[in-house]
Amino acid sequence: MTLDALAPGATAVVTGYAGELPARLLEMGLVPGTSIEVVRLAPLGDPMELKVRGFLLSVRKDEAAHVVVENA
Amino acid sequence: MTETQTRVRTVALAGNPNVGKTTLFNALTGSHQKVANYPGVTVERKSGRLAGVRAGGDGAPSTSAPGVEVVDLPGTYSLAPKSVDERVAFDALVGRIPGEPAPDVVVCVVDATNLERNLYLVTQVLDLGLPTVVALNMTDALDEAGIEIDVAGLAERLGVPVVETAARSGRGIDALREAVLDPPPPAQGVGWELMPAVQAAVAPLAEALGAESDVPPSQLHAEALGALTSDPLLAVWERRAPRFHQDVLDTRAALDARPVMYRMAEMTGRYGWISPVAADVVRQTAAAGQVTVSDKIDAVVTHRVWGPLIFGGVLLVIFQAVFSWAVPAMDAIEWLVGVTGQGMRAVLPDGVFEDVMVEGALTGVGNVLVFLPQILLLFLFLGIMEDTGYMARTAFIMDRAMRKVGLSGGSVVPMLSAYACAIPGIMAARTLADERERIITIMVVPLQGCSARLPVYVLFIAAFIPAGSLFGVIGYQGLAMTSLYVLGTLMAFAAAWVLRKWVFKGTGSSFVMELPPYRMPQPRYLWRRMVDRSKVFVVRAGKIIFGLSIVLWVLASYPKLDPPPALAAQMEAADQAAQDARQSLVDIDLSGRAELEGTERASIESALEAADAESLVAQNEWAGYQVRNSYIGRFGHALEPIMRPLGFDWKISAGIVASFAAREVIVSALATIYSAGADADEESLALRDAIKADTYPDGTKVFTPLVAVSLLVFFVFALQCMSTLAIAKRELNSWFWPAVMWGYMFVLAYGFSFAIYQGGKLLGLG
Numbered sequence A: 001m002t003l004d005a006l007a008p009g010a011t012a013v014v015t016g017y018a019g020e021l022p023a024r025l026l027e028m029g030l031v032p033g034t035s036i037e038v039v040r041l042a043p044l045g046d047p048m049e050l051k052v053r054g055f056l057l058s059v060r061k062d063e064a065a066h067v068v069v070e071n072a
Numbered sequence B: 001m002t003e004t005q006t007r008v009r010t011v012a013l014a015g016n017p018n019v020g021k022t023t024l025f026n027a028l029t030g031s032h033q034k035v036a037n038y039p040g041v042t043v044e045r046k047s048g049r050l051a052g053v054r055a056g057g058d059g060a061p062s063t064s065a066p067g068v069e070v071v072d073l074p075g076t077y078s079l080a081p082k083s084v085d086e087r088v089a090f091d092a093l094v095g096r097i098p099g100e101p102a103p104d105v106v107v108c109v110v111d112a113t114n115l116e117r118n119l120y121l122v123t124q125v126l127d128l129g130l131p132t133v134v135a136l137n138m139t140d141a142l143d144e145a146g147i148e149i150d151v152a153g154l155a156e157r158l159g160v161p162v163v164e165t166a167a168r169s170g171r172g173i174d175a176l177r178e179a180v181l182d183p184p185p186p187a188q189g190v191g192w193e194l195m196p197a198v199q200a201a202v203a204p205l206a207e208a209l210g211a212e213s214d215v216p217p218s219q220l221h222a223e224a225l226g227a228l229t230s231d232p233l234l235a236v237w238e239r240r241a242p243r244f245h246q247d248v249l250d251t252r253a254a255l256d257a258r259p260v261m262y263r264m265a266e267m268t269g270r271y272g273w274i275s276p277v278a279a280d281v282v283r284q285t286a287a288a289g290q291v292t293v294s295d296k297i298d299a300v301v302t303h304r305v306w307g308p309l310i311f312g313g314v315l316l317v318i319f320q321a322v323f324s325w326a327v328p329a330m331d332a333i334e335w336l337v338g339v340t341g342q343g344m345r346a347v348l349p350d351g352v353f354e355d356v357m358v359e360g361a362l363t364g365v366g367n368v369l370v371f372l373p374q375i376l377l378l379f380l381f382l383g384i385m386e387d388t389g390y391m392a393r394t395a396f397i398m399d400r401a402m403r404k405v406g407l408s409g410g411s412v413v414p415m416l417s418a419y420a421c422a423i424p425g426i427m428a429a430r431t432l433a434d435e436r437e438r439i440i441t442i443m444v445v446p447l448q449g450c451s452a453r454l455p456v457y458v459l460f461i462a463a464f465i466p467a468g469s470l471f472g473v474i475g476y477q478g479l480a481m482t483s484l485y486v487l488g489t490l491m492a493f494a495a496a497w498v499l500r501k502w503v504f505k506g507t508g509s510s511f512v513m514e515l516p517p518y519r520m521p522q523p524r525y526l527w528r529r530m531v532d533r534s535k536v537f538v539v540r541a542g543k544i545i546f547g548l549s550i551v552l553w554v555l556a557s558y559p560k561l562d563p564p565p566a567l568a569a570q571m572e573a574a575d576q577a578a579q580d581a582r583q584s585l586v587d588i589d590l591s592g593r594a595e596l597e598g599t600e601r602a603s604i605e606s607a608l609e610a611a612d613a614e615s616l617v618a619q620n621e622w623a624g625y626q627v628r629n630s631y632i633g634r635f636g637h638a639l640e641p642i643m644r645p646l647g648f649d650w651k652i653s654a655g656i657v658a659s660f661a662a663r664e665v666i667v668s669a670l671a672t673i674y675s676a677g678a679d680a681d682e683e684s685l686a687l688r689d690a691i692k693a694d695t696y697p698d699g700t701k702v703f704t705p706l707v708a709v710s711l712l713v714f715f716v717f718a719l720q721c722m723s724t725l726a727i728a729k730r731e732l733n734s735w736f737w738p739a740v741m742w743g744y745m746f747v748l749a750y751g752f753s754f755a756i757y758q759g760g761k762l763l764g765l766g
Helices: A023-027 B003-007 B021-029 B084-093 B112-126 B139-145 B151-158 B173-181 B196-212 B217-229 B231-235 B242-257 B262-281 B293-301 B306-347 B352-369 B372-388 B390-403 B409-417 B422-431 B435-447 B451-464 B476-503 B523-557 B565-591 B599-629 B631-646 B650-658 B665-673 B685-693 B705-717 B722-732 B736-762
Strands: A011-017 A035-041 A048-052 A055-059 A067-071 B010-015 B033-037 B044-049 B061-063 B069-072 B105-111 B132-137 B147-149 B162-164 B282-284
Touching: A023 B262, A055 B390, B010 B021, B010 B084, B010 B112, B021 B044, B021 B069, B021 B105, B021 B132, B021 B173, B021 B523, B105 B112, B105 B173, B112 B132, B112 B139, B112 B147, B112 B151, B112 B262, B132 B151, B132 B173, B139 B147, B151 B162, B151 B262, B162 B173, B196 B217, B196 B242, B196 B262, B217 B231, B217 B242, B217 B262, B262 B282, B293 B306, B293 B390, B306 B352, B306 B372, B306 B390, B352 B523, B372 B390, B372 B409, B372 B422, B372 B523, B390 B409, B409 B422, B409 B435, B409 B476, B422 B435, B422 B523, B422 B722, B435 B476, B435 B722, B435 B736, B451 B476, B451 B665, B451 B685, B451 B705, B476 B705, B523 B631, B523 B650, B565 B599, B599 B631, B599 B665, B631 B650, B631 B705, B631 B736, B650 B665, B650 B705, B665 B685, B705 B736, B722 B736
Parallel strands: B010 B069, B010 B105, B105 B132, B132 B162
Antiparallel strands: A011 A035, A011 A067, A035 A048, A048 A055, B033 B044, B044 B069, B147 B282
16 A cells, blocks of 8 residues: 555555655655654645654655555 | 864854754854855855854853854755755755865754654764764753653764754853854764665775765765765766766666665665664653644644635735735835935936936836835745744645646745735745746746736726726726736746646656644744845845936936927917916006906916916926937837737837836836826826827827726736846846746737737727
């Protein structure tokens, strides 16, 4: 499952990447083993607001699609 | 002066965005600051002199630290260059900026409430092997966040001094200053580990780089790893160390073949070190998952329904402020300019110099200054939005919509700023990380209805749009005004879409954005930034307008001509008649004959009035004659054949030429041409009536409502603003895109006006 498929309120753990490596997301801490909470979606359904390592991050769904996650 | 003080010459502040780095910079430097640009890029270089170390409680500086320069590097999450900001920060730290050696000390500013992610950049900085001090900032927010940090433990793990600060209250600033002036030895790096396969590959690369370049040994590993994992960093070496460059390419191919995911090696390696350290030194005192105030605000502000409504409300308040709260201040500035003009007239000797200074220079500069209140207000609101953290939320809310035209949420603010003036809008585009998106934004921002268009809109709407209202609620005039703004904005979106689709292809880079916690803005720094930014506007725009106003005034005033014989005779006759009438009145008074006091006196008085009026008409006509035959008038005549299909006669054409400096100039230019008196403004009835009454030789009206609409639309699209071009040139570092900008906007203006005028005539409207 990829990160963009998660619904608001869901939590998951990063396990790997699909396709292009989202370097910026990795620098922001979304390395394998990191747990993520989807806080909400923007009013138009995209981007998504994530909580990672205690801070909030806005990520577009097409970029979140590069992050492979597993339900925590 | 101690030895260390002479040794430390430059201090660089590095850190993530939103960690209070600039506040800390202000606290360290006090008022000794200057803002410049890094060579060749639009990244601001903020620097200042380290203020003296304060003694005791009296606040007086006891030790001054002369010559210590503090540089506030752009806020970045990483030193691996993906944006211009990151590249500048990295280059500055390794001494690769021309004429700027690497800093003697680095202060790495860290948000204590968000330690884990902040440590990523810290570990990168420590790898550079420079003397480094970590400023653990925002410690005043730790209690509320329910966090405790083992500072000594953190310092031990990082191997560098860690100073607790709270830049807002000034806590820890003295300690930080002392730590900087007595710098630690060069940092050793934290000893994070790359995955073995990559580590094995980097070691020989570092050796190769050392053999081929003058990179200090302590930085070789970092540089080699950077080149291996990042294309921009590798490109640096293509010429400077070609063999190393080739080695890296070979190594990448070998790793790809195995396969080893070397590109993520740095991130996983660093976080592999950071996560356990953070777990050790950070203690969560409040229950995890507790809902903070920030979370509560966010739930409302980014809510599916409330979010957009609140954003709309905020915009409404800003527009309201910019358009109406600014009016008293604008009136005051106009009054001041008027008074200054009178003062100058009284002091300066009559003549050409006086005319140039008052009518040319002062009026021109006044035309710019009058927008200052609006710009100050806009910067104030933008500053509040930025400092509270709301700005990031607007980008979050709007991103999806903006993407439809190839922009991102980050373009919302530049586009909004441009409603006041394109200049702050263009400058606000600096925050965009993606260079292509930045260029697109700059290219379309001048289509937004800026405040300089207002006087033009007001004049022609008041003259040609009826004052009535639709259903008694929506005034036609207001509706017309709104339509012009909507038209400009829609065209800006369309232009962005076209540019993204055909010129700057692709979907744009990533839009990963931190949503910082909400914070109270600090009035002191809001004010300072507002003043700084406005200064830039006044100085840059003012310089251009000052010169151009003088040129335009000369073009509109020369060559000086005598009145043509018929007009001269008319003026003379009127003056003579007035003089005769005055003499007759004097005669009557002297004769003392009471019987003449009645009807005869009344008829002479009315004759005098008529003669005076005729004299004024002749005077104004002479002024009009002068303008018609001035250089600008001749230019207007020459342009008339081109502008005729839009419904514009030579007078409007001349006005458009004159308003190339700034849109609102067309109002005063038309006032001069129509001899309505040079001090007429867009509210002036004389000008409005003269425009409505003007006819061609065949008796048809020059200005029909159709012509007015055509002209209004022309002003919606045309880039009649020297200052915008000048700023765009500065921000884009070339005249190419500003030239394209002017060209495409002219084509839009001409095309739309042409279609409206010709189409309207076909429909029998004009």
